[in-house]
Amino acid sequence: MSQIDASKHNSDQLYKIRHSAEHILTQAMQRVYGKDKFYMAMGPATDDGYYFDFEPLNGFKISEEDFLKIEAEMAKIIKEKQPIIRSEITIDQAKELFKDNPYKLDWLNSIEDRNEIISIYKTGEEFTDLCAGPHVENTSEIKAFKLLSIAGAYWHGDEKNKMLTRIYGTAFETQPDLEKYLFMIEEAKKRDHRKLGPQLGIFFIDETAPGMPYWLPKGTVIINELLNFWRVEHQKRGYLETITPQLNKKELYETSGHWDHYREHMFICNMGENEIYCLKPMNCPNAMTIFKQGIHSYRDLPLRLSDCDALHRHEKSGELNGLLRVQKFAQDDAHIFVTEEQIGEEYKRILEIANLFYSIFGIKFKIRLGTRPDDFMGDIATWDKAEKELEQILIDNKFDYFVGEGEGAFYGPKLDILMDDCLGRQWQTGTIQLDFQLPRKFDLKYTDSDGSEKTPVVIHRVIYGSLERFMGILIEQFAGAFPTWLSPVQAKIIPITDSQHEYANKILTKLREEGIRVELDDRSEKMQAKIRDAQMEKIPYMLIIGGREVDSNSVSVRQRDGQDLGAIPFDEFLAKVKEQINTKSLNLIK
């Protein structure tokens, strides 16, 4: 998913350095282990480094402990100042040169098919690789490099092919650049939601329920705030919320097609023959079932049915990832039944909602227009028309988008909202999908203005995507320091001595009556210790109460960013915080 197309960097010095570092890595491995220990498959530069894929031979096995040895050899090659020289050869010469390497031959065949020029790069006298380049001119130009990790990867990214061994590494123009990069990775890891979430009491995942998060009280507050906001904004826009069955007989999924195409992802309860139930993996079939109730007029459309129930999808082991990939989740889902003429207008309305939501969180997103995949359903003309229409809407509304060829769903084109996690990996959150198929499968009908029966089109759409994934992204976005309206605890009252407890309790009650989520720290600890603990919890406001505040009916406000706002009259603080919460401000008072 995070594989990066580095071709755009072909001319960059950094790209050359990285690609050459990858050649040096391969050369070093040949020296250390011998050429007969692996087939070189391929190795490109990427946006943040490079990788090298190979097939181990003769029981050869490598682990990260071997990196030191390899890196030492790489350093040697660099020190030897070996020239890297390009030359072009014919297909026959190339096939002879790489006759012992099935991967290179495979590669050569596709180059031959495309009728491209064949170039090789030679490092000194000992190493040659089939490569489009470009490279640095001399190994000594590699000033800073490091091997990072070992992974497995399928040849050509295809599950059916053999799994190769991949070594990831990176290289930079200077040593400080490399160190800066490694430092940034370490810093990013500190905001990892898998670490921060449990630390801040937001969620945890127990091994008895893999991929199914427990939302702790603080996490539940946030989820509910997200949903409240969502409900208010959608109610305003004519959405109607529903609640539908968690378990459905398999017959429902036979109708929808999921029993045939999606069964491996469904949790199935076998209660005996003719009584096989499935935990719902998505809401669509239930939405179709609702639409089937009663008779619909064109006047009823668009009909916007939303549903935020829990969904369960069984994922293969190894595919789970914190909150970003789970087995139990809830989508902020809605199915909108429209006529074909209404598609454009409805998409516009949905994109407006997306804009509103993401701006509230201060999150930038990209849109991917997924076009017709190979295994599509329906007719090409309808697809083309829909794709064009979607693209026009993106252009008209000046969205940052790109086209993902063949990335549409099999039932229709889609717009995906994409965001990055703290490690730069890209995740899909929202998605707006057009569906011509499901309404047909369920034989949905409405009566048009001329009295004829027609099948509606369905738009599947989520804005947050899944609340779980969105929460994961949010935790990382804010590094756990949520804007006040989302903060599980918005203020902590910190009395300096026990003699302020009466006043502290009074403002505790008052703030709670006003709907502020506030806690009182009445432990017999030093004020400094209480402040430290509140800081660690990332609570936006600490209200310090000493004798002076009691006498003046005020609170001394310390913000979590370290700012000391001094004594503020209690009513003034209350008004300011309420204002901030109501406007869902991303900032603190000052």
Add this chain to the structure above:
RNA sequence: GCCCGGAUAGCUCAGUUGGUAGAGCAUCCCCUUGGUAAGGGGAAGGUCAUGAAUUCGAAUUUCAUUCCGGGCUCCA
């Protein structure tokens, strides 16, 4: 599912060539009542992920399982 790693107290981590476990923080108790990021003392807390194997003896070696991490594939 696949490739490579990992799992020691609630948390963060020590644990030398195999001889049945340690620290800091958190918890509980006592003392301490203080102006913007940790006051002091004491107690309690672990079948070293689980199950086998090797051994006189396993946290430590081997195998399997579960879960976790980095990737691949797949996906919201």
